[in-house]
Amino acid sequence: MNAKSFLTAVIVLIGLCALIEAGTVVYIKNERGEVIKTIEVPEGGSVSIETAAALKAKEQVAPKPLGPTDVDVYAPEFTQDDFARMKTAFARDKNIRTVHRLETLRQLEPKPDTVLLLVLSPAAFGRLDKYDGKQLKTVPLIGVGYGAAKLFGELGLEPSWGNCAHGVTGPPRAVVETNSTIASEDYTSPFSVFEPPTLDEKGFHNKQICGIYIPRASTDQRFEVIARLTTSPEYALVSRHSRDILVGVDAPLGNWSDRFLGLVVSLVPGVNRHGDN
Secondary structure (H helix, E strand, O other): OOHHHHHHHHHHHHHHOOOOOOOOEEEEEOOOOOEEEEEEOOOOOOOOOOOHHHHHHHHHOOOOOOOOEEEEEEOOOOOHHHHHHHHHHHHOOOOEEEEEEOOOHHHOOOOOOEEEEEEOOHHHHHOOOOOOHHHHOOOOEEEEOHHHHHHHHHHOOOOOHHHEEEOOOOOOEEEEOOOOOOOHHHOOOOEEOEOOOOOOOOOHHHHHEEEEEOOOOOOOOOOEEEEEEOOOOOEEEEEEEOOEEEEOEOOOHHHEOHHHHHHHHHHHHHHHOOOOO
């Protein structure tokens, strides 16, 4: 048995123990059976063994402080009024330094502390021109809409259409959970995603909402839930994986409520906090 397999066996044995008493000594041996390290459990102490992957995961949820962030916006269906409204919202955030609209994804020039905001409906995704996938993946991405989810899928990113489901019961309302990306205390109560809350009497708005299935009891550590749907709480309306965020809303910006727009704005400097991970 080599040192690695021996240590694995020790981990398994420790995992099977309900309690390791004070004074217990853990011996780590090499492949020749020689003791290379001893660990004595002190009074009131405990033994904890973590893998390198687990330690890295902990590092990923310890974001850097908020700071100046530039944002490139690719939203081919935005009108001039839409973009003006979004720029006004960005201007209220002290951490947003510049806002630049891209006409094509090929105009993207990755730079430090720059986030790319993609607003894509399924129709907009279907009209996408050529893009450099490797280049896109060098910047933090925030995708809004099922079209963005489709693009994320083409890029091989975790938050993508393959993990999404459409529909919501009643007018879509969101609630922000405690997370490491944005200040949840700024959203202490649920809010309507759209204004007016119901886009039409036939419930067409249900087709414009999608979320990633992440039940509250889920042990899936790949995603950080930022906001859930109040009436379908097992679905994450906004979720982050590493430095990419997916927002499951297809409605035009003209239908977004002010609070939902404010949430999207806050995601930009928020995801930049994870940009170096």
